[in-house]
Amino acid sequence: MNEWKQVDPLMLHQGEKVLKALLESGHSAYFVGGCVRDELMGRPVHDMDIATSAKPEAVMELFERTIPTGLQHGTVTVLMEDIPFEVTTFRRESQYEDHRRPAAVEFVDGIIEDLQRRDFTMNAIARSLDGRLTDPFHGEADIRGGVVRCVGKAEERFEEDALRMVRAVRFASVFGFRPVKSLWRALIKGRDKLSFVAMERIRAELERVVLGPDPLRGMELLRRSQLLHYAKVPLNEANTAPKQRLERLAVLPHLAAEPGELRWSMLLQGLGVSGGEAAAKMKQWTFPNHMAQAAARIILFDEAWCEARGASSKTGTDRLRQSWIELQILFGKTTAELWLRRQHQWLASQHGDRSADLPRLQELGRELEQEQKWFLEVPVQHLQDLAIRGNDVLVVSEKKGGPWLGELMKHILLLVANQELPNEKEPLLEYVKAVVKHNES
Known part of the structure; x- marks a missing residue:
């Protein structure tokens, strides 16, 4: 050399x-x-x-x-x-x-x-x-042989620093190496010591697994070893997630250049963490609050949209489009856009998989084109995008403010977003007058 x-x-x-x-x-x-x-x-x-x-x-x-x-x-x-x-x-x-x-x-x-x-x-x-x-x-011989082996006795190395167990998984995942039997036995025997390691250090190693070339291998090793069950903040889902669900994580290398919240939303969902649990789980794992909340919103959006898609056979395309708009308004344009990017990358990753269901992928591709079109067509996203303000509504209605005002403004926002009303001041105020008159009659 x-x-x-x-x-x-x-x-x-x-x-x-x-x-x-x-x-x-x-x-x-x-x-x-x-x-x-x-x-x-x-x-x-x-x-x-x-x-x-x-x-x-x-x-x-x-x-x-x-x-x-x-x-x-x-x-x-x-x-x-x-x-x-x-x-x-x-x-x-x-x-x-x-x-x-x-x-x-x-x-x-x-x-x-x-x-x-x-x-x-x-x-x-x-x-x-x-x-x-x-x-x-x-x-050098171990590198040529593609194995991860501890210096000396693995039990002693893990006794010294328990994080080395997670590092062993990371190296096996990133390099495509195989842990030798003595290391794996020592890891299983000593995994309870991981509870002594700060979550920041474990998270840093997990991030390297996620950003590596084969995160699926890393997550499978973590699942088999049940290491994360013994962390200070256990991630028990990693131990029980079926291999079929973990296979969705094969998209993670395609997300390396994407925002962190997008990658972590896919990882947590692949492990079976729900949108309602995701933010709390990530904050316990010392992620910044803004990333935890953003990842949770992507998962919640996905859960709600999958439910709407599932009901679309009964409701029809028009109602499905309305559901998309409602969710985009509810979760925000940024979340909807990140979900679209995540879905696009996942579909791209599947086209190289010979075992993939090609007709199903083609159908999902058509659905994604439709969803992208709906996303771009939404003319307003927030109440401040409307051509009228709450005070305008109070003036023409000659009523006092209250909860009704907020509800009406949200309703108008959805109508404009769905292009059932133009975002112009006079037509919107005429609609307000008609609603007030109807409610009083």
Whole structure:
């Protein structure tokens, strides 16, 4: 392994300058972890971490621009042309507290002892400046074999940091690797320790699964292991969701560029979480409130629209169109548009599936065209879009305000949205007069 092929040339040049400076000062230094792993796998390298025998103070003295990122753990961020490099002193870790973090770290002199503390063999490989690998746990062979294996005993690695169990699933999902039997047995045996891990950390790993190339594999591994049942906020649906429903999640890679609420609405629905439960569940999982509410609205919209579609054989196309308009008004234009985008991406993902029901997909495609047309035809969305205001209604009706006013304005909004009334002041006020007269007679 002599030349880097997956690294941006500027990043590589600056990273090698960091290594050279450390070596010329009499220290040992290596590229380590994800950058070495990804290079071996032919995957793009996004950052380059460095391990060194130099103590943090020596690193900070050696380089002009540094950030004391985590001095207690031996980590200093070195900035080279505004490119950050995490430089960490060789270390070993003492007993872990609450299966989350080491109680203390001890700096050591050798790279092998530093690699020994890492989670998986694929991440325990170091590369010297001249391209030689230090691979005491045969991580390169495991990468070629497509397996996820812990460094040393899996039970000990999971005892140290329980999040590593979710990370194992993430790596298996993203890389298409297979957890070795010893890892899987240790994961099942130790999964109750996941309750010690902060939800933010679990959510971050789950997001990487969702955004990966094969989220269905990741979710199936989570279902089989029942890991998420043991989180501080359990997601029990992931343990019981039938495989047929999880298969809908095959669309998730197609949603990578879409807003987060769209992806999470599909994931939660695939796991069987209802619209009424979704917002509370997501907030417990530390998602921002705005994303939780938006995802819940998409699910609620889908549930209501599926119900309307199911009844359309009895009600007919005109009533179905009215139902769409009512839902678009109720949930908002943004939610309706996100639902349409989600449906479009799902249909696109199914056309490459040989097992898909082609006639049914064609029917759904025609339905989506119809729904898109209705979406674009709605002329007003909010009360403020109307050509009249509540005060105008009070003047022509010569009545006092009350709940009736709000109900009438909403009714008028639906009539205008359905194009049964023009959005013009005089016709709308004439309609108000007719309603008032009818109610008084």
